[in-house]
Amino acid sequence: MIPCIDVRDGVATDPSGIPGLADPLDVVGIAGSYAHDGASQLFLDVVDPWTAVGYLPGLLRKLHKTGLELIVSVQHGVLPSPAKCAELLSAGADALSISTSMVEEPDRVAEAVRLLGGRRLVGVVNCSGDRQRGWRVCIHGGATLTTADAVALSERLGELRVRALLANNVDREGTGIGYDLDLTRAAARVSRLPVIASGGAGSAAQLVDALRSGDATYVLVNKVVHSGRETVGSLSESLYQHLHAEAD
16 A cells, blocks of 8 residues: 655645644655554655755655655656756655656656666556546646557556556546546556556555456555545555455
């Protein structure tokens, strides 16, 4: 399970409902709570443009002390110069996400893979649609719907051998109706990468569905834990119980 924190200007975009936080906007405090509950990875979704993230290296150094592996997205998966990428990686990021740049600047992404290594990059496929109509790729945080096919993009990311692929259906974000399992299965099949299911998590049963039926290796959770409605610990316990029951 990978919790996600949305960040703007160095703080969470919305106050967290996690009990006991000294500051509900403090990214390090929220991340520390996730780590305490057993999370081992964190997706940090920084919506600021690259020109406004001077605070990020310092924040990453603090987050690194939580022991969490950090997957960092800046400006909706835009990759800047290799030097800026290297600065964040040396500050504590384990991998940077590629999304918008994969559509707009594929040659830059290929160069980043060559210079940084595929293990330092995570592909993010944001899309809209369904299995019947097909999935069209969205970039710039979902603001721009392209004609690019999400399954074809997943296949190209697989060819680059990046660390993992996050498959997110933007139509489901924040709904709690569950992940798009058709999408995660298709992405896993064509990319042959570990897939992170994203978009729509609302219950432990839906997490189990993604891992069991959706061919996902990981599940991303955001609002369901950020709100305090569930914790990483409570979801992990429910996951264990569901999977143990199925095994029996």
